Amino acid sequence: MIIGVLSVWLKAVPERLWHWLVNQSTMVVTVKDDDAAFVWVKEWFLVQKFLKRIRHVDLDTTLRSERITMIPAPGKHWFWFGGRPFEVWFSRTENTQERTGRRIESFTFRTLGRNRPLLQRFVDDVMHCHNKSKGTQSYLYVYDDGWDYVESYSPRLLDSVVLQPREKEHLVQDVAQFRKSKQRYERLGVPYHRGYLFYGPPGTGKTSLVSALAAHFGLSVYTANLANFNDRSLMIAANRVPANSVLLFEDIDCMRSSQSRARADRPSEDNGKKNGSSVNTQNGITLSGLLNVLDGFHAPSGVLFVMTTNHVEKLDNALLRPGRIDYKLYLGKATDHQKLELYRRFFPDSSEMEARGFVEASRSSETMAEFQGLLLALEQGGGRMAGSGCERLTNSDAELACLADMDSVEEQSQDQFRLQAAIVD
Ligand SMILES: Nc1ncnc2c1ncn2[C@@H]1O[C@H](COP(=O)(O)OP(=O)(O)OP(=O)(O)O)[C@@H](O)[C@H]1O
Ligand SMILES: [Mg+2]
DSSP states (O other), rough: OOHHHHHHHTHHHHHHHHHHHHHHHHHEEEEESTTTHHHHHHHHHHHHHGGGGOSSSSEEEEEEEEEEEEESSEEEEEEEETTEEEEEEEEEEEEETTTTOOEEEEEEEEEOOOOOHHHHHHHHHHHHHHHHHHTOOOOOOSSSSEEEOTTTOOOOGGGOOOTTTTTTHHHHHHHHHTOOHHHHHHHTTOOOOOEEEEESSSSSSSSHHHHHHHHHHHHEEEEOGGGOOOOOHHHHHHHTOOOOOOOEEEEEETTTOOOHHHHHHHHOHHHHHHHOOOOOGGOOOHHHHHHHHHTTTOOTEEEEEEEEESOOGGGHHHHEEEEOOOOOOOOOSSOOHHHHHHHHHTTTTHHHHHHHHHHHTTTTTOOOHHHHHHHHHHHHHHTTTTTTTTGTTTTTTHHHHHHHHHHHHHHHHHHHHHHHHHHHH
């Protein structure tokens, strides 16, 4: 028996020796797909000359929106960097343990020698490449045991979100000011992050504004559905958000115990007794858990926190204080000014009178989402150019017919809204 074990062990010696030698004489960098750097490495591949000679490639439409790009396929590839050969192992596994069947991907880079500065140069090169594209790229990530990159996301254009005069400019100025104030914050010893709250009725542009704002500054959006977190997992997720990103909490009022810190801080008797565990281990976060993420010791640096809600009155004052929420913006019912501007975006050649006539005739649409639905219907029906009847808005019969027609198409546009919400959710 002992001899049997010994002979098995001895047989494995050459292999172990080989692994030991390899480990001693090489350096390795691994990046997994739950880290933001995973996408940065993919972006880096796109600008490497060696990509041209790689014969096994994957098609990717996520890195350069609307364009197909080629990245190395799963498996082993090699290239030169800094005069040294590098091997990259792209691994992709199906995650059979989880219901979602999520694929797990990772890159493992290995190179000869023990020259740490070379490895650092390699990492810096990836980072440099990311920084170069950052001004123009904005990605969306959702959390599922790690930040997953949402392939189907296309960011909004800032111009396409219509607010009250000067509101958008003021907000953009605020973000720009924050982004160039890192050193000032450090000098003053103030944590470098800023909280924004967009509040107001549904369909007024809160989510669209976050997407557009992030895209304008080339920031990626990390969106966390608070219902899927507990205090601990939220802290872990927030810590993994890189600087120069937006961390988005939608419908912040739906968090457990959003109304009272006292209540949130006190584990409910029921929970304590039934589960024998702290309230923090359940799904749903407490107010103090959220406050810790926003400005506790673990708050990520260089991040814009954006929160949205339909019910600002439900929020605790502790959450609303500066340092946690530094900028509040109310997005209300659509004004004529907003409607006119959106109309002109749809029909740039229209006259002032046509635009005003349409706005007048669609008084019943209270939010920009509703008004957009009407415009989509109008546009789909050929718009004013094709003489949809909406041109003659002074004629009340035509007006009613036109709006009735819009109603039916409005249902279709509701689906589009849901689709968009689904992308962002
Ligand atoms: N201010 C706006 N300017 C341009 N489009 C808008 C505006 N507000 C809403 N929309 C349009 O309405 C739709 C819904 O907007 P969005 O999802 O941003 O609203 P929301 O305020 O986040 O709503 P909710 O509170 O339900 O999440 C989008 O398709 C968007 O294009
Ligand atoms: Mg929204």
